[in-house]
Amino acid sequence: MKTLGAFLLALHGAAAFPAVMEAMSNNGKRQSNTCSVSAKCNQKYSVTDAQIGYNPKAPTPAQVASAGRNHCGNLTPCTLFDAAEQYVSTSGAHAFQSPKSTDLRGPCPGLNAAANHGYLARNGVQSLTQTITGLGQAYGMSVDLAGFLAAYAIAFDGDLVSMTWSIGGPQAKLGAVDSGQGISWSHNKYEGDTSISRCDAYINNGDAHSLSTTRFAYAYSEGAKDDRLDMDKFARAFAKNTYRSIGQNPYYFAPLFSTTLVSPAAYNFVIAMMSNHTADQPGGYLNEDMFKTFFSVTGHYPNYKWNPGQDRIPNNTYTGIDISNFSNGIYNAQNLFQGDNLACFMYQNIQQGLPDIITANPLVTAGATLLQKQFGIAFAGVTCPAVSKFNNNNLPPYPGRSYSPNPPANAPQNC
Numbered sequence: 001m002k003t004l005g006a007f008l009l010a011l012h013g014a015a016a017f018p019a020v021m022e023a024m025s026n027n028g029k030r031q032s033n034t035c036s037v038s039a040k041c042n043q044k045y046s047v048t049d050a051q052i053g054y055n056p057k058a059p060t061p062a063q064v065a066s067a068g069r070n071h072c073g074n075l076t077p078c079t080l081f082d083a084a085e086q087y088v089s090t091s092g093a094h095a096f097q098s099p100k101s102t103d104l105r106g107p108c109p110g111l112n113a114a115a116n117h118g119y120l121a122r123n124g125v126q127s128l129t130q131t132i133t134g135l136g137q138a139y140g141m142s143v144d145l146a147g148f149l150a151a152y153a154i155a156f157d158g159d160l161v162s163m164t165w166s167i168g169g170p171q172a173k174l175g176a177v178d179s180g181q182g183i184s185w186s187h188n189k190y191e192g193d194t195s196i197s198r199c200d201a202y203i204n205n206g207d208a209h210s211l212s213t214t215r216f217a218y219a220y221s222e223g224a225k226d227d228r229l230d231m232d233k234f235a236r237a238f239a240k241n242t243y244r245s246i247g248q249n250p251y252y253f254a255p256l257f258s259t260t261l262v263s264p265a266a267y268n269f270v271i272a273m274m275s276n277h278t279a280d281q282p283g284g285y286l287n288e289d290m291f292k293t294f295f296s297v298t299g300h301y302p303n304y305k306w307n308p309g310q311d312r313i314p315n316n317t318y319t320g321i322d323i324s325n326f327s328n329g330i331y332n333a334q335n336l337f338q339g340d341n342l343a344c345f346m347y348q349n350i351q352q353g354l355p356d357i358i359t360a361n362p363l364v365t366a367g368a369t370l371l372q373k374q375f376g377i378a379f380a381g382v383t384c385p386a387v388s389k390f391n392n393n394n395l396p397p398y399p400g401r402s403y404s405p406n407p408p409a410n411a412p413q414n415c
């Protein structure tokens, strides 16, 4: 996956911090108060290999390179296997428990499953430290990537008083300040169109966290022939879903962070962090059973059923990443920035943009400080040339840009 550097390319895509975002136009808001999937979202929309420029008999050099990637994305060799070190416990303190009706779950199966196994707080509200520790233990996610993603969630969708964030809908308001919408209702800020199994918010009445079995089947269809999913197949799944979003969703919009980075990164997260690793297959493999378990889906291709909130880590899972060595691991900012001047460009613009955000809303100072600290950790040692300021006002007024649905008062907690 493109990791931290790739994420940071996108920060300016989200126009501002929470209060500023909420003040943006809410044209076209529609809301859903159930975990449900609209007919429009489940509607079949076929996209062929040819439409995305893929001919299996004559792949381009880039497609050949893509097919050569293992489940670690080739950022690390992923050729060694150490059972004791890579084992992920699903018993004792990490036994699966269904969420209570008041626990928060949302659009991210990785986070839902980590909470259901007690790697993250089971109530769904996370601190920065809990996120870093829990995702490191459950998936071998590096400190810098988990820290950055959590800091972004706190700053944009979380509670700036308690420095926590919700993996689902809004958490209870803790202080005078709004505690944030949670990632379930963070459309265009964190959550974006073109997801693997979730609908585009607009075509599902604002609900971008409920799972569409049609979309899930599309994702698995790429690997149905040999019951194996991999980076290459999921790259095609992403390309096809982009076609679908453009064709089905008049409010499709691809801001830099949510849709251009988080959505495609999620495709890679499936392969990089949901695959199992064994002595025979240290490079990893992912089959239908494992894919269904993480996404809380039952049935067999193409007839699936979604069971909201029951996402889990399969038993006998071994991560693909050296979990004892987070900060030098697969998602190391140093690797990502080699020769990547564009990343430097965006990083410096983020730094320059933060004071403006603080001026716009003094309440977000704490969030901005937190982000800056995480950037400091993630980018320690990276040297970038001076660049001029990015002008976010140049974005044309696409209708989808200002579509930002709010949760209804009685939104279910865990779907």
Ligand code: HEM
Residues within 6 Å of the ligand: 107, 108, 109, 110, 111, 131, 135, 139, 141, 146, 149, 150, 153, 183, 190, 191, 192, 193, 194, 195, 196, 197, 198, 208, 262, 263, 266, 267, 269, 270, 273, 274
């Ligand atoms: C702090 C860490 C994380 C944050 C803040 C986060 C946040 C999100 C968000 C906002 C989405 C919705 C994106 C969209 O609209 O498609 C998402 C989706 C997703 N995330 Fe995460 N995530 C995190 C960690 C992980 C991990 C560790 C995994 C894998 C083990 C993972 C796997 C996924 C997958 C597969 C999706 C796509 C779900 C779908 O489309 O059905 N995430 N995540």
